Amino acid sequence: MPVRVVESSTLSQVSDAGPGQTSPQVCTLLSVGQAFSGTQNVSNQQKDEAWRVNVRIQGCDLDHGYLCGTMEALNVPMADTPVVTFWEGEIVDGKNYTFFTGKWEASPEDDIRHWTKFPSFQPFLGQVELDGGKSLDLSNYPYIFMRWKEQYFVNVGTDCGLTIAGFYYVCFSCADGSINGFYYDPNSSPFQKLELKSTNEGRSGFSFSSYELQ
Numbered sequence: 001m002p003v004r005v006v007e008s009s010t011l012s013q014v015s016d017a018g019p020g021q022t023s024p025q026v027c028t029l030l031s032v033g034q035a036f037s038g039t040q041n042v043s044n045q046q047k048d049e050a051w052r053v054n055v056r057i058q059g060c061d062l063d064h065g066y067l068c069g070t071m072e073a074l075n076v077p078m079a080d081t082p083v084v085t086f087w088e089g090e091i092v093d094g095k096n097y098t099f100f101t102g103k104w105e106a107s108p109e110d111d112i113r114h115w116t117k118f119p120s121f122q123p124f125l126g127q128v129e130l131d132g133g134k135s136l137d138l139s140n141y142p143y144i145f146m147r148w149k150e151q152y153f154v155n156v157g158t159d160c161g162l163t164i165a166g167f168y169y170v171c172f173s174c175a176d177g178s179i180n181g182f183y184y185d186p187n188s189s190p191f192q193k194l195e196l197k198s199t200n201e202g203r204s205g206f207s208f209s210s211y212e213l214q
């Protein structure tokens with residue numbers, strides 16, 4: 001599902017932030033135990049292909065710009081069972097992380113090329129080109145930008161035929177919990193699109209902020 005274009009009324013919430021920069025707004029749909037489902041398009045020049053994908057958030061610490069979770073890929077041709085990976089995320093807040101990745105073989109040009117695929121990023125383009133977005137206040141913006149990096153396979157070995165060398169540029173909508181993302185790996189098909197919607201499944205996980213088990 002395409003990302004909604006930001007209406008002009010929301011742009012007034014974007015302003016330069018001082019030293020007292022705050023964390024992104026608390027979104028009820030971006031919380032521990034929340035589940036999402038959808039697809040990842042892995043098409044290439046030879047064939048059109050999409051995998052069904054389930055994601056669940058296992059931990060979230062907005063103050064430190066951190067979250068983590070699991071990703072389950074179904075109907076993967078080279079795998080006999082669904083492939084589950086554990087990922088860790090960086091929340092772009094201008095305090096802990098900026099729009100510039102600075103690792104994982106991603107250059108600032110790669111960052112700009114991927115972020116600009118999200119219409120909701122467009123108001124920030126000029127400032128991000130200057131400083132990565134350090135001076136932007138994203139605390140009240142209706143979208144949260146993140147990077148998700150898969151760390152390891154949970155239920156299969158590294159010889160499963162898949163790679164987790166790359167990472168996802170992610171845009172999360174606080175309004176409806178939809179997630180749009182693009183996978184970046186110089187050695188994989190470019191701009192593999194991830195499209196997820198929040199589900200009403202039961203929640204389970206842990207919270208770093210309160211250290212409570214749910």
